[in-house]
Amino acid sequence: FTGDFHAIGAAHNLLSAFVENHLYHGNKLNIDPHSITWRRVMDISDRSIREIITGLGGKLNGYPRESGFDITVASEVMAIMALTTSLKDLRERLSRIVIGTTFDGKAVTAEDLKCAGAMAVLLKDAIKPTLVQALENTPAFVHCGPFANIAHGNSSIISDQMGVKLADYVVTESGFGADMGAEKFMDIKCRYSGITPSCVVIVATIRALKMHGGTAKVVAGKPLPKELVNENLDWLREGCKNLAKQIENMKYFGVPVVVAVNAFATDTKKEIDLCRKLAVEAGAEDAVTSTHWADGGKGSTKLAEAVVKACDKPSKFKFLYPLDASI
Secondary structure (H helix, E strand, C coil): CCCHHHHHHHHHHHHHHHHHHHHHCCCCCCECHHHCCCCEEECCCCHHHCCEEECCCCHHHCCCEEECEEEHHHCHHHHHHHHCCCHHHHHHHHHCCEEEEECCCCEEECCCCCCHHHHHHHCCCCCCCEEEECCCCCEEEECCCCCCCCCCCECCHHHHHHHHHHCCCCCCCECCCCCCHHHHHHHHHHHHHCCCCCCEEEEECHHHHHHHHCCCCCCCCCCCCHHHHCCCHHHHHHHHHHHHHHHHHHHCCCCCEEEEEECCCCCCHHHHHHHHHHHHHCCCCEEEEECHHHHHHHHHHHHHHHHHHHHCCCCCCCCCCCCCCCC
């Protein structure tokens, strides 16, 4: 609703148009059309245009070649926006986008195509985070959303930098779980932003942990298997091994961990107590039940108190590898 996605899509597709136009007007850069990896994007899930043929309809429409559409959040421009720290930095990062190679294997960039400046102009307003408020008037920045399976899965550095200047505590989300988005937060985002976390909150549900530890199959549109809805301590105990590993992964970075158990009405006291016991044994500072989805802010008060307590501990954050390490 902020307009950011449209701006990112426009900037991405402008570069796509520059690529096609360059090929049409003589290919001065000697781009190998088969090497082009820069596709198009749109913010609609439409599997029928994942793979397309462009340039059909005669000479005036360019040269036919294979291309395709990705969803906007998968754009490299989205990842760049999330990592940038200024308009100048954005312009420089856009210039380094590689769209393909020449016939002799040299990388061709957005700067080579003289497109990076125009892309930056399209993004000059989208670089600014949007301030919104939650139902209880809590301020929140909404800015960027790169996929964690192909990018780094975190909101923007700029919004985090603004947050830490304006508030005593800032909660920033890293998507795709502790084993992907959170590690990329540590490995990538923290390096560029200069901001390191005081605490990691891992969100878990009893239902999901039982699914991790059992054999029940969840089918979209069908009722959940009874083993996931009824009390099942054996499956929960097995599933908590996954939680324990994610706690271990986060503690490698030297940051205290709190587990937020997002409670469902079907969770039993025995299950919640077992989850907390196993989480603490795995190294978490605490595992606290949260019912914010039903009770609003008062449903997560104890969780907030646990996080504040963890943040008061000395942070020993460290990167797990230097940037010049060999593969």
